[in-house]
Amino acid sequence: MKRSLPEASFSFFNHAFLGCLALLSLLPLVNILAVSFSTGYAASTGKVGLWPVDFTVSAYRFVMQNKVFWNTLVVALLRVAAGVPLNLLLVILTAYPLSKTRKEFRQRSFFSWYFLFSMLFYGGLIPYYLTVQAVGLVDRFWVLILPIAVPVYYVIIMLNFFRQIPKELREAAEIDGAGHFATLFRIYVPLSTAAIATIVLLCFIMHWNSWFDGLLFIGNVNRQPLQSYLQSILTRPFDINQMARDPEQWKLIQFVNERTVKCAQIFIATIPIMVIYPYLQKHFTKGLLIGAVKG
Amino acid sequence: MTGRWLNIRKNWPLFVMLAPAVAILFVFSYIPMAGIVIAFQRFVPAKGLFGPQEWVGLKNFAYVFSLRNTGQVIFNTVYISFFKILLGILVPLTVSLLLNEVRRSWYKRTVQTIIYFPYFISWVILSGILFDILSPSTGIVNSFLGWLGIQPIYFLGTASVFPWTIIFSDVWKNYGFNTILYMAAITQLPQDLYESAGMDGAGRLRCAWSITMPGILPIVMLTAVLAMxxxxxxGFEQVYNLVSPVVYSTGDIIDTLVFRMSIGSTTGGAQYSLATAIGLFKSGVSFVMISTGYYLAYRFADYKVF
Known part of the structure; x- marks a missing residue:
């Protein structure tokens, strides 16, 4: 089919417009990256665009010498290592009974409402804070894990995936005398790798990006996760001389400034997301839509 | 009776599976719900949650709503979230329709990959990025505006501009990811409609207008209803990180006010009961709105959460 002139010109402008949108998402990050590799002097004059000026890795070396940065990075990795497997286990265990029909599991409605209601009504910040305080989790590592151990929205994604597993497979397992646990772990789980990958990646991001819990419940900055620490660095002016506690850092201080050090930390904190992003993208369109669009 | 007993005997593993999640939600979701009683007390933290507190009825609510500040904060909240919801639907919808017209699949995929990305970055990191690129002296955005001959704009420090900085940066973060939903809805439309329209001489734009748009209208309505x-x-995470006292008049929202009045209080006079009263007002209204949204979605689109 021959394309008419208006259609051809629409196509041209459409491609150009979408290209601009993509740049709009990309350029801020490129700019941050360029600033982080520039000298403090170049950054302070506002001359850095999309390419570093007076290339240097001083800002990264400066950050690497910062003990608090390392301590909080370790806390962040620990919370991911402990939190994500627990999330996954609880999501799978919870989604299985809720994926049953009411005939198969008579109390299902009650539990569905129990989980649904927790999404509908929020007790509020202060009762939540006082509850966490009352159960003795303040200043404990587990305060970063337990309160968000059951992401109900991901349970819904998982259970909708479980419901698509052919009925024949379940019935065959039942005839073979498999109990619920065996059915779940030998039949459901191996068939749900795409959904499980999605849940793992989403939980990884949830844990990696959480900052408010650390800020709220953990007093010692060295025991906060990276994002909580970065919150206190990135969202207000800070004095770079106070961060320089180490002789190595004093040597670097003439090449860096507040801005380049902030940008270096922004970029480092984004690396894990970039690393898992290809996997995430492969899975999420498929895995997420089952939970969302089903309608 | 025996039927039910048999059922439980066969299904006991299901209860075991649910137990940990039920317990965790009980502690971290249901106990705090009961904790809203604070809003009706003169709460003294030393006496403990559910301790022997003095009951004051609706006094906290009366006091909170008599403050002029409260009305302003509620207005700010509704203003910001209304435009976030509106643009948060229109922008991804438009972009989905445009993406659908791209025939070069590598181009489409590349654009999608890039615009999804900001969704996965935390508001802490994005705030750091926004503070940097929007800075009036060294930021790249104002450098660009200067190149166009426009005076520097203090996006995060001008009360009249701040809410729109919040709205646009939120839309910027999320629109790409939200196109997934509309793109999926578009691909599910029956292809033969396009074929027969093509045979009748309808062009691509005509098809987009007369087939795609009405075809995905139900899912657009659904997202709108649920967004209510x-x-x-x-958006506490966003506003808390970006707001500063100079823009409180337009940028302070219910959640940031609650936080500042209570746990985040820097003056020492933490007002737990008042803050909980405002928080409960928010939770109550939200509960009604969400429930109504779900009910309408269920009634008219057969949408079920579980």
Missing amino acids: GSILNA
Whole structure:
């Protein structure tokens, strides 16, 4: 089919417009990256665009010498290592009974409402804070894990995936005398790798990006996760001389400034997301839509 | 009776599976719900949650709503979240329709990959990025505006501009990811409609207008109805990180006010009861809105959460 002139010109402008949108998402990050590799002097004059000026890795070396940065990075990795497997286990265990029909599991409605209601009504910040305080989790590592151990929205994604597993497979397992646990772990789980990958990646991001819990419940900055620490660095002016506690850092201080050090930390904190992003993208369109669009 | 007993005997593993999640939600979701009683007390933290507190009825609510500040904060919240919801639907919808017209699949995929990305970055990191690129002296955005001959704009420090900085940066973060939903809805439309329209001489734009648009209207309505529930949710994580006292008049929202009045209080006079009263107002309205949204979605689109 021959394309008419208006259609051809629409196509041209459409491609150009979408290209601009993509740049709009990309350029801020490129700019941050360029600033982080520039000298403090170049950054302070506002001359850095999309390419570093007076290339240097001083800002990264400066950050690497910062003990608090390392301590909080370790806390962040620990919370991911402990939190994500627990999330996954609880999501799978919870989604299985809720994926049953009411005939198969008579109390299902009650539990569905129990989980649904927790999404509908929020007790509020202060009762939540006082509850966490009352159960003795303040200043404990587990305060970063337990309160968000059951992401109900991901349970819904998982259970909708479980419901698509052919009925024949379940019935065959039942005839073979498999109990619920065996059915779940030998039949459901191996068939749900795409959904499980999605849940793992989403939980990884949830844990990696959480900052408010650390800020709220953990007093010692060295025991906060990276994002909580970065919150206190990135969202207000800070004095770079106070961060320089180490002789190595004093040597670097003439090449860096507040801005380049902030940008270096922004970029480092984004690396894990970039690393898992290809996997995430492969899975999420498929895995997420089952939970969302089903309608 | 025996039927039910048999059922439980066969299904006991299901209860075991649910137990940990039920317990965790009980502690971290249901106990705090009961904790809203604080809003009706003169709460003294030393006496403990559910301790022997003095009951004051609706006094906290009366006091909170008599403050002029409260009305302003509620207005700010509704203003910001209304435009977030509106643009948060229109922008991804438009972009989905445009993406659908791209025939070069590598181009489409590349654009999608890039515009999804900001969704996965935390508001802490994005705030750091926004503070940097929007800075009036060294930021790249104002450098660009200067190149166009426009005076520097203090996006995060001008009360009249701040809410729109919040709205646009939120839309910027999320629109790409939200196109997934509309793109999926578009691909599910029956292809033969396009074929027969093509045979009748309809061009691509005509098809987009007359087939695609009405075809995905139901899912657009569904997202709009479900989004109603967040009308008092202007985005704590974002606003808390970006707001400063100079823009409180337009940028302070319910959640940031609650936090500042209570746990985040820097003056020492933490007002737990008053803050909980405002928080409960928000939770109550949100509850009604979300429930209504779900009910309408269920009634008219057969949408079920579980």
